[in-house]
Amino acid sequence: xxxxxxxxxxxxxxxxxxxxxxxxxxxxxxxxxxxxxxxxxxxxxxxxxxxxxxxxxxxxxxxxxxxxxxxxxxxxxxxxxxxxxxxxxxxxxxxxxxxxxxxxxxxxxxxxx
Amino acid sequence: xxxxxxxxxxxxxxxxxxxxxxxxxxxxxxxxxxxxxxxxxxxxxxxxxxxxxxxxxxxxxxxxxxxxxxxxxxxxxxxxxxxxxxxxxxxxxxxxxxxxxxxxxxxxxxxxx
Numbered sequence: 001x002x003x004x005x006x007x008x009x010x011x012x013x014x015x016x017x018x019x020x021x022x023x024x025x026x027x028x029x030x031x032x033x034x035x036x037x038x039x040x041x042x043x044x045x046x047x048x049x050x051x052x053x054x055x056x057x058x059x060x061x062x063x064x065x066x067x068x069x070x071x072x073x074x075x076x077x078x079x080x081x082x083x084x085x086x087x088x089x090x091x092x093x094x095x096x097x098x099x100x101x102x103x104x105x106x107x108x109x110x111x112x113x
Numbered sequence: 114x115x116x117x118x119x120x121x122x123x124x125x126x127x128x129x130x131x132x133x134x135x136x137x138x139x140x141x142x143x144x145x146x147x148x149x150x151x152x153x154x155x156x157x158x159x160x161x162x163x164x165x166x167x168x169x170x171x172x173x174x175x176x177x178x179x180x181x182x183x184x185x186x187x188x189x190x191x192x193x194x195x196x197x198x199x200x201x202x203x204x205x206x207x208x209x210x211x212x213x214x215x216x217x218x219x220x221x222x223x224x225x226x
Contacts, residue, residue: 035217041220042203042218042219043156092213100158101146101158102158102172106155
C-alpha cells in the first residue's frame with residue numbers, strides 16, 4: 001500500500017527567505033503531483049512530475065522528483081505573503097482497476113512579513 | 114468550459130438520512146474520483162471510476178456508494194448518513210492523456226447531525 005509523507009506539516013517563514021517542503025512515498029509511483037489549497041477553497045494544481053529528474057518551475061516555486069529516492073521536493077524562493085496556503089503532494093499508482101492518487105497530509109505554510 | 118462542478122455546495126443532514134452528491138465534468142475525462150477531506154488528514158480516496166459503467170473502492174469506501182452511468186457524471190451516495198461522515202467532499206477528474214493533470218471541483222461541505 002502506497003503511503004505518502006510530507007514534512008514539515010507546519011512551516012512559518014519570513015518573507016524573502018527560502019525553504020523546501022519534502023514529500024516521501026513508500027512504493028514505486030509513476031507520477032507525483034503538487035497542489036495548493038487556500039482556506040475554504042478547492043485544490044489548485046501546481047505541478048505534475050512524470051519522470052526521474054523532472055524539474056518544473058513556476059514563479060517562486062520549483063518542484064523536483066527523484067524516483068530512486070522516492071522523494072519529491074517543493075522549493076520556495078524568496079517567499080512572499082501570497083504563498084501562504086496548504087501544499088499537498090500526491091503520488092500516483094497504476095492499479096488493475098485504474099490510476100489512483102494517494103495524498104500526503106499537507107504542509108501548512110505561513111509567510112510572515 | 115466549466116471544468117469540474119459539484120452540487121450541492123453545502124448540506125446538513127440528520128443521522129440516518131440519505132443523499133446523493135453529483136459531480137460533473139465537461140473535459141471528456143476518463144477517470145473520476147471522490148475524496149473526503151478532514152482536518153489534519155489530507156485527502157482520502159473514497160471511490161473512483163476509470164470509465165463509464167465502472168467503479169472501484171478507494172481507501173475509505175464504507176458507508177458510500179457510487180455510480181457512473183454517464184462518462185461526464187459521477188454520483189456519490191450516502192444511504193444512511195452518520196456523524197462520522199461530516200466532512201468536505203471533493204470530486205476530481207483526470208485526463209488519462211500524457212499530461213495526466215487532475216482537476217478538482219469546488220467541494221461540498223456536509224454536516225451530519
